[in-house]
Amino acid sequence: MHAPTATPLVRSAPPRSRITNPGALLALHPELRIDQDIYNINVTANFGATLTASETWQQIATHDGAQKPVHLYFHLPLCSYVCRFCNYVKRQAPTGAKLDDALDHWTGLLIEESQRYLRGAPWLSAARVESLFLGGGTASLLRPRHLARIMRHVQDNYSVIPGCEATLEGNPDNFLADEVSDAIEIGFNRFSVGLQSLDSKVNAFAGRGHDRQMSLKSVCTTRICSRRLRAGPANSDSSLSGFSA
Numbered sequence: 001m002h003a004p005t006a007t008p009l010v011r012s013a014p015p016r017s018r019i020t021n022p023g024a025l026l027a028l029h030p031e032l033r034i035d036q037d038i039y040n041i042n043v044t045a046n047f048g049a050t051l052t053a054s055e056t057w058q059q060i061a062t063h064d065g066a067q068k069p070v071h072l073y074f075h076l077p078l079c080s081y082v083c084r085f086c087n088y089v090k091r092q093a094p095t096g097a098k099l100d101d102a103l104d105h106w107t108g109l110l111i112e113e114s115q116r117y118l119r120g121a122p123w124l125s126a127a128r129v130e131s132l133f134l135g136g137g138t139a140s141l142l143r144p145r146h147l148a149r150i151m152r153h154v155q156d157n158y159s160v161i162p163g164c165e166a167t168l169e170g171n172p173d174n175f176l177a178d179e180v181s182d183a184i185e186i187g188f189n190r191f192s193v194g195l196q197s198l199d200s201k202v203n204a205f206a207g208r209g210h211d212r213q214m215s216l217k218s219v220c221t222t223r224i225c226s227r228r229l230r231a232g233p234a235n236s237d238s239s240l241s242g243f244s245a
Protein backbone atom coordinates (compact mmCIF):
# COMPACT_ATOMS: atom_id res chain seq x y z
CA MET A 1 0.00 0.00 0.00
CA HIS A 2 1.26 3.46 -0.89
CA ALA A 3 1.31 6.32 1.65
CA PRO A 4 -0.90 9.27 0.56
CA THR A 5 1.10 11.98 -1.21
CA ALA A 6 1.24 15.15 0.88
CA THR A 7 0.08 18.32 -0.93
CA PRO A 8 3.05 20.68 -0.97
CA LEU A 9 2.36 23.90 0.94
CA VAL A 10 4.67 25.93 -1.30
CA ARG A 11 4.52 25.45 -5.03
CA SER A 12 7.97 24.47 -6.25
CA ALA A 13 9.68 26.98 -8.50
CA PRO A 14 8.94 26.43 -12.20
CA PRO A 15 11.89 25.27 -14.27
CA ARG A 16 13.96 28.23 -15.45
CA SER A 17 13.31 27.46 -19.09
CA ARG A 18 9.57 28.19 -18.59
CA ILE A 19 10.24 31.74 -17.38
CA THR A 20 10.73 33.47 -20.69
CA ASN A 21 9.77 37.00 -19.64
CA PRO A 22 8.47 38.94 -16.63
CA GLY A 23 4.89 38.54 -17.88
CA ALA A 24 5.21 34.74 -17.74
CA LEU A 25 6.70 34.90 -14.26
CA LEU A 26 3.86 37.15 -13.04
CA ALA A 27 1.26 34.84 -14.60
CA LEU A 28 2.68 31.98 -12.52
CA HIS A 29 3.04 34.11 -9.38
CA PRO A 30 0.31 36.78 -9.34
CA GLU A 31 1.23 37.53 -5.70
CA LEU A 32 4.44 39.14 -7.00
CA ARG A 33 2.59 41.77 -9.02
CA ILE A 34 3.05 45.25 -7.57
CA ASP A 35 0.60 47.95 -8.52
CA GLN A 36 2.21 50.48 -10.84
CA ASP A 37 1.03 53.37 -8.64
CA ILE A 38 2.95 51.94 -5.69
CA TYR A 39 6.24 51.11 -7.39
CA ASN A 40 6.81 52.50 -10.82
CA ILE A 41 10.29 51.82 -12.07
CA ASN A 42 11.27 51.16 -15.66
CA VAL A 43 12.67 47.71 -14.97
CA THR A 44 9.42 46.28 -13.60
CA ALA A 45 6.52 48.35 -14.98
CA ASN A 46 5.06 46.59 -17.98
CA PHE A 47 1.75 48.32 -18.46
CA GLY A 48 2.53 51.19 -20.82
CA ALA A 49 1.08 51.75 -24.26
CA THR A 50 3.13 50.24 -27.06
CA LEU A 51 4.32 52.81 -29.61
CA THR A 52 6.67 52.34 -32.51
CA ALA A 53 9.88 54.39 -32.52
CA SER A 54 8.50 56.80 -35.13
CA GLU A 55 5.19 57.20 -33.25
CA THR A 56 7.13 57.94 -30.07
CA TRP A 57 9.28 60.49 -31.85
CA GLN A 58 6.20 62.10 -33.44
CA GLN A 59 4.67 62.56 -29.98
CA ILE A 60 7.85 64.14 -28.64
CA ALA A 61 8.34 66.44 -31.63
CA THR A 62 4.78 67.79 -31.56
CA HIS A 63 4.37 68.03 -27.79
CA ASP A 64 3.03 71.40 -26.62
CA GLY A 65 5.79 71.99 -24.08
CA ALA A 66 7.07 75.54 -24.65
CA GLN A 67 7.07 77.58 -21.40
CA LYS A 68 6.05 74.44 -19.47
CA PRO A 69 8.21 72.66 -16.88
CA VAL A 70 10.61 70.02 -18.12
CA HIS A 71 13.12 67.77 -16.37
CA LEU A 72 16.30 66.68 -18.13
CA TYR A 73 17.95 63.30 -17.62
CA PHE A 74 21.34 62.37 -19.08
CA HIS A 75 22.43 58.72 -18.74
CA LEU A 76 26.06 57.62 -18.70
CA PRO A 77 25.90 53.84 -19.27
CA LEU A 78 29.35 53.01 -17.88
CA CYS A 79 30.33 51.54 -14.50
CA SER A 80 33.67 50.50 -13.00
CA TYR A 81 32.02 47.25 -11.88
CA VAL A 82 28.75 45.54 -12.65
CA CYS A 83 26.65 44.72 -9.57
CA ARG A 84 24.83 41.43 -9.36
CA PHE A 85 21.39 42.93 -8.79
CA CYS A 86 21.43 45.65 -11.44
CA ASN A 87 19.39 45.57 -14.61
CA TYR A 88 19.81 49.18 -15.65
CA VAL A 89 21.41 50.06 -18.97
CA LYS A 90 25.18 49.96 -18.45
CA ARG A 91 28.39 48.22 -19.40
CA GLN A 92 31.71 47.81 -17.67
CA ALA A 93 34.01 50.74 -18.35
CA PRO A 94 37.59 50.24 -19.51
CA THR A 95 40.45 51.20 -17.18
CA GLY A 96 43.46 53.52 -17.42
CA ALA A 97 43.79 55.87 -20.38
CA LYS A 98 41.00 54.04 -22.18
CA LEU A 99 38.59 55.16 -19.47
CA ASP A 100 39.34 58.79 -20.26
CA ASP A 101 38.77 58.09 -23.95
CA ALA A 102 35.46 56.38 -23.19
CA LEU A 103 34.32 59.27 -20.97
CA ASP A 104 35.28 61.83 -23.64
CA HIS A 105 33.39 59.77 -26.21
CA TRP A 106 30.24 59.36 -24.11
CA THR A 107 30.16 63.01 -23.10
CA GLY A 108 30.19 63.89 -26.80
CA LEU A 109 27.43 61.38 -27.50
CA LEU A 110 25.21 62.69 -24.69
CA ILE A 111 25.52 66.22 -26.01
CA GLU A 112 24.91 65.07 -29.58
CA GLU A 113 21.76 63.22 -28.54
CA SER A 114 20.52 66.29 -26.70
CA GLN A 115 21.21 68.42 -29.79
CA ARG A 116 19.15 66.01 -31.90
CA TYR A 117 16.22 66.38 -29.51
CA LEU A 118 16.59 70.16 -29.62
CA ARG A 119 16.60 70.17 -33.43
CA GLY A 120 13.66 67.75 -33.78
CA ALA A 121 11.53 69.19 -30.96
CA PRO A 122 11.97 73.00 -31.06
CA TRP A 123 9.63 73.51 -28.09
CA LEU A 124 12.32 71.95 -25.87
CA SER A 125 14.58 75.01 -25.88
CA ALA A 126 11.62 77.14 -24.73
CA ALA A 127 10.50 74.77 -21.95
CA ARG A 128 11.42 75.70 -18.35
CA VAL A 129 14.11 73.32 -17.11
CA GLU A 130 13.33 72.76 -13.43
CA SER A 131 15.79 69.95 -12.86
CA LEU A 132 18.75 68.23 -14.42
CA PHE A 133 19.77 64.72 -13.40
CA LEU A 134 23.02 63.22 -14.59
CA GLY A 135 22.76 59.53 -13.79
CA GLY A 136 23.65 56.07 -14.97
CA GLY A 137 25.37 53.72 -14.86
CA THR A 138 27.87 55.70 -12.90
CA ALA A 139 27.79 59.37 -13.80
CA SER A 140 30.26 60.16 -11.00
CA LEU A 141 33.00 58.57 -13.14
CA LEU A 142 32.91 61.73 -15.25
CA ARG A 143 35.78 64.16 -14.69
CA PRO A 144 35.20 67.87 -14.03
CA ARG A 145 35.87 68.68 -17.69
CA HIS A 146 33.07 66.35 -18.78
CA LEU A 147 30.66 67.69 -16.17
CA ALA A 148 31.50 71.23 -17.25
CA ARG A 149 30.86 70.41 -20.93
CA ILE A 150 27.44 68.94 -20.17
CA MET A 151 26.52 71.78 -17.82
CA ARG A 152 27.61 74.38 -20.36
CA HIS A 153 25.60 72.63 -23.10
CA VAL A 154 22.46 72.67 -20.96
CA GLN A 155 22.98 76.28 -19.94
CA ASP A 156 23.53 77.41 -23.54
CA ASN A 157 20.69 75.48 -25.18
CA TYR A 158 17.83 75.23 -22.70
CA SER A 159 15.86 77.73 -20.61
CA VAL A 160 17.09 76.89 -17.14
CA ILE A 161 15.07 78.41 -14.28
CA PRO A 162 16.96 80.18 -11.46
CA GLY A 163 17.73 77.73 -8.65
CA CYS A 164 17.33 74.74 -10.96
CA GLU A 165 18.08 71.47 -9.16
CA ALA A 166 21.12 69.79 -10.70
CA THR A 167 21.90 66.28 -9.46
CA LEU A 168 25.01 64.21 -9.97
CA GLU A 169 24.38 60.54 -9.23
CA GLY A 170 27.16 58.17 -8.27
CA ASN A 171 28.74 55.52 -6.15
CA PRO A 172 30.49 56.18 -2.81
CA ASP A 173 33.78 55.16 -4.45
CA ASN A 174 33.70 58.36 -6.50
CA PHE A 175 32.62 60.74 -3.73
CA LEU A 176 35.57 60.38 -1.37
CA ALA A 177 37.84 63.32 -2.18
CA ASP A 178 37.44 66.51 -4.26
CA GLU A 179 34.80 65.19 -6.65
CA VAL A 180 31.87 66.76 -4.80
CA SER A 181 33.40 70.22 -4.41
CA ASP A 182 34.53 70.12 -8.05
CA ALA A 183 30.99 69.29 -9.15
CA ILE A 184 29.59 72.09 -6.95
CA GLU A 185 31.97 74.55 -8.60
CA ILE A 186 30.57 73.46 -11.96
CA GLY A 187 26.98 74.00 -10.83
CA PHE A 188 25.69 70.73 -9.36
CA ASN A 189 23.73 71.29 -6.18
CA ARG A 190 22.39 67.84 -5.32
CA PHE A 191 24.11 64.45 -5.00
CA SER A 192 22.56 61.01 -5.11
CA VAL A 193 24.90 58.46 -3.52
CA GLY A 194 24.13 54.74 -3.91
CA LEU A 195 25.13 53.19 -0.58
CA GLN A 196 23.05 50.00 -0.96
CA SER A 197 24.04 48.75 2.52
CA LEU A 198 26.19 49.72 5.49
CA ASP A 199 27.02 46.05 5.94
CA SER A 200 30.30 45.43 4.09
CA LYS A 201 29.44 41.74 3.59
CA VAL A 202 26.22 42.61 1.78
CA ASN A 203 28.00 45.04 -0.50
CA ALA A 204 30.79 42.55 -1.25
CA PHE A 205 28.22 39.90 -2.11
CA ALA A 206 26.41 42.33 -4.40
CA GLY A 207 29.68 43.08 -6.21
CA ARG A 208 30.01 46.67 -4.99
CA GLY A 209 33.39 48.40 -4.83
CA HIS A 210 32.88 50.09 -1.46
CA ASP A 211 32.70 48.90 2.12
CA ARG A 212 30.94 50.43 5.14
CA GLN A 213 33.81 52.82 5.87
CA MET A 214 33.91 54.18 2.32
CA SER A 215 30.14 54.55 2.28
CA LEU A 216 30.17 56.57 5.52
CA LYS A 217 33.08 58.69 4.31
CA SER A 218 31.24 59.52 1.08
CA VAL A 219 28.19 60.64 3.07
CA CYS A 220 30.39 62.86 5.26
CA THR A 221 32.17 64.34 2.24
CA THR A 222 28.89 65.06 0.50
CA ARG A 223 27.31 66.57 3.62
CA ILE A 224 30.29 68.80 4.40
CA CYS A 225 30.41 70.08 0.81
CA SER A 226 26.62 70.55 0.72
CA ARG A 227 26.78 72.62 3.92
CA ARG A 228 29.28 74.89 2.19
CA LEU A 229 26.96 75.01 -0.81
CA ARG A 230 24.07 76.22 1.36
CA ALA A 231 26.31 78.72 3.17
CA GLY A 232 27.08 80.83 0.11
CA PRO A 233 26.87 81.26 -3.62
CA ALA A 234 28.48 78.24 -5.25
CA ASN A 235 29.38 79.74 -8.58
CA SER A 236 31.66 82.64 -9.16
CA ASP A 237 30.77 82.46 -12.87
CA SER A 238 27.54 84.45 -13.16
CA SER A 239 26.66 82.78 -16.48
CA LEU A 240 25.94 79.62 -14.48
CA SER A 241 23.58 81.42 -12.11
CA GLY A 242 20.65 79.13 -12.97
CA PHE A 243 22.40 76.34 -11.17
CA SER A 244 23.46 78.10 -7.97
CA ALA A 245 22.16 76.90 -4.59
Ligand SMILES: C[S@@+](CC[C@H](N)C(=O)[O-])C[C@H]1O[C@@H](n2cnc3c(N)ncnc32)[C@H](O)[C@@H]1O
Nearest residue numbers: 085086087088136137138169170171193194195
Ligand atom coordinates in the same frame (compact mmCIF):
# COMPACT_ATOMS: atom_id res chain seq x y z
C1 LIG B 1 21.07 52.25 -11.40
S1 LIG B 1 22.02 52.79 -10.05
C2 LIG B 1 22.90 54.19 -10.68
C3 LIG B 1 23.67 54.90 -9.61
C4 LIG B 1 24.91 54.22 -9.08
N1 LIG B 1 25.66 53.53 -10.07
C5 LIG B 1 24.57 53.28 -7.95
O1 LIG B 1 24.90 52.10 -8.02
O2 LIG B 1 23.95 53.76 -7.01
C6 LIG B 1 20.81 53.64 -9.02
C7 LIG B 1 20.21 52.77 -7.97
O3 LIG B 1 19.37 51.82 -8.59
C8 LIG B 1 19.16 50.76 -7.67
N2 LIG B 1 19.00 49.52 -8.43
C9 LIG B 1 19.92 48.87 -9.16
N3 LIG B 1 19.40 47.76 -9.69
C10 LIG B 1 18.12 47.70 -9.31
C11 LIG B 1 17.05 46.79 -9.56
N4 LIG B 1 17.24 45.71 -10.27
N5 LIG B 1 15.85 47.07 -9.02
C12 LIG B 1 15.67 48.19 -8.26
N6 LIG B 1 16.64 49.07 -7.98
C13 LIG B 1 17.84 48.85 -8.51
C14 LIG B 1 20.38 50.72 -6.75
O4 LIG B 1 19.96 50.81 -5.40
C15 LIG B 1 21.20 51.93 -7.17
O5 LIG B 1 21.71 52.66 -6.09
Ligand code: SF4
Nearest residue numbers: 079082083086136137
Ligand atom coordinates in the same frame (compact mmCIF):
# COMPACT_ATOMS: atom_id res chain seq x y z
S1 SF4 C 1 27.27 50.65 -10.13
FE1 SF4 C 1 25.07 51.24 -10.16
S2 SF4 C 1 24.51 51.27 -12.33
FE2 SF4 C 1 26.50 50.23 -12.18
S3 SF4 C 1 25.98 48.08 -12.11
FE3 SF4 C 1 26.12 48.77 -9.99
S4 SF4 C 1 23.99 49.41 -9.42
FE4 SF4 C 1 24.09 49.22 -11.66
